[in-house]
Amino acid sequence: MWSGRQGRLRPVGCVVEELRCRRREREAALRKARREQQLISKRLLRDDASEEAEGGCVAMILGETEIQHFLRLAQQGTEEKERERALVSLRRGLQHPETQQTFIWLEGSMRTLVGLLTSNQALLQLEAARCLHELSHSEQSAVAEACLPATSYLLTYLSGHSSDFIELCLYTLGNLIVESEAVRRQLLPQGIVPALAACIQSPHLTVLEALGYALSQLLQVKEAPEMIIPSVLGSTLPEHILRLLQPGPKLNLGVAVEFAWCLHYIICSQVDNTLLISHGGVSTLGLLLLDMAGAVQRTEDTGLELLACPVLRCLSNLLTEAAMEVVGGQNQLEDERVVAALFILLQFFLQKQPSLLPEGLWLLNNLTGMCHNVPRTFRYWTYLLTDLAKQTVLVSVPPCSPWI
Numbered sequence: 001m002w003s004g005r006q007g008r009l010r011p012v013g014c015v016v017e018e019l020r021c022r023r024r025e026r027e028a029a030l031r032k033a034r035r036e037q038q039l040i041s042k043r044l045l046r047d048d049a050s051e052e053a054e055g056g057c058v059a060m061i062l063g064e065t066e067i068q069h070f071l072r073l074a075q076q077g078t079e080e081k082e083r084e085r086a087l088v089s090l091r092r093g094l095q096h097p098e099t100q101q102t103f104i105w106l107e108g109s110m111r112t113l114v115g116l117l118t119s120n121q122a123l124l125q126l127e128a129a130r131c132l133h134e135l136s137h138s139e140q141s142a143v144a145e146a147c148l149p150a151t152s153y154l155l156t157y158l159s160g161h162s163s164d165f166i167e168l169c170l171y172t173l174g175n176l177i178v179e180s181e182a183v184r185r186q187l188l189p190q191g192i193v194p195a196l197a198a199c200i201q202s203p204h205l206t207v208l209e210a211l212g213y214a215l216s217q218l219l220q221v222k223e224a225p226e227m228i229i230p231s232v233l234g235s236t237l238p239e240h241i242l243r244l245l246q247p248g249p250k251l252n253l254g255v256a257v258e259f260a261w262c263l264h265y266i267i268c269s270q271v272d273n274t275l276l277i278s279h280g281g282v283s284t285l286g287l288l289l290l291d292m293a294g295a296v297q298r299t300e301d302t303g304l305e306l307l308a309c310p311v312l313r314c315l316s317n318l319l320t321e322a323a324m325e326v327v328g329g330q331n332q333l334e335d336e337r338v339v340a341a342l343f344i345l346l347q348f349f350l351q352k353q354p355s356l357l358p359e360g361l362w363l364l365n366n367l368t369g370m371c372h373n374v375p376r377t378f379r380y381w382t383y384l385l386t387d388l389a390k391q392t393v394l395v396s397v398p399p400c401s402p403w404i
Helices: 002-009 016-039 049-051 064-076 080-093 097-107 109-117 122-136 141-146 150-159 162-179 181-187 193-201 205-220 224-233 239-244 253-270 273-278 283-299 305-319 336-351 357-368 376-390
Strands: none
Touching: 016 273, 064 080, 064 097, 064 109, 064 122, 080 239, 097 122, 097 141, 109 122, 109 150, 109 336, 122 150, 122 162, 122 193, 122 357, 141 150, 141 181, 150 162, 150 181, 150 239, 162 181, 162 193, 162 205, 181 357, 193 205, 193 224, 193 239, 205 253, 224 239, 224 253, 239 253, 239 273, 239 357, 253 273, 253 305, 273 283, 283 305, 283 336, 305 357, 336 357
């Protein structure tokens, strides 16, 4: 059956290099499209349960008069609770695009909000930061530009002591970074990469997950390969990212997913993958693959499909590096257990996530290509994987290139 298919699909008068060029061009187009889609992704950190507990008030669209009233009350109110309530009302109003537009064009509004953000009262600071977070989630680029005066303070507060406040600042910065080039131009010289490198040592999982999101947003921007990723590779971030991806009882799924995507964007930039390989990137990802295979055998609902995709892509792309031979990477994955783990994962995700099958087959292709002495058990698991691929109608699976 397969020989017949191969005969029909075999190109006539087309050299291997030409095929590779075509594939690279197609993958570059897919990568560009995927990045453009991801550039608009933003996250909103909103506690709906807390909002309901506070009275379940419906957020109203605010006009100039109401915005000025709440800002004045937050700035000059006689009691702290009264000032906090005014900012809460403003934050709820800022959930509407109409209020956001009115706010940014209102003279002095952002200056007042930044003043409240830098006040010495923690509750007012937190509510002012929440107002900025609502603005950062806007789909209008003008709103992100208007938040520019606040970004330096958000960056400074990453070295604070409140994990909730740091988490909020990270998500806000992540939203703004991806929307505005002006924000990036301001934050890069002010040291956003060293600030993120300091944050990654936080013991709080919520901070680490928010950091992974902010970093992944930064790594996806168009100027990342030239201006950002070299700085990231020159910092302590890569070794800490690999540390957070090491399997074990301390591995957290949410944190691992965010940093696996960070690693994927770094690898795809091809700035210096030798560094990642020398830090043990291949062995870390291989062990993580084994750990995931064990996890899906123990439980039915693990949520590991979110982690499997970036891990498979990272491992596949690192295996294509010529530097693998230089740093001894060939011996890191010449183990049939990796192919067995790949089979277990793909069998588990076959019905739930069929788009992972091409990812796994791409890894298998690169894995077998780097192994010189293929043991019999390796060939056995490879056969099972190929047989698994036969059972799936690949034309129904959307293209999902590991190079994206």
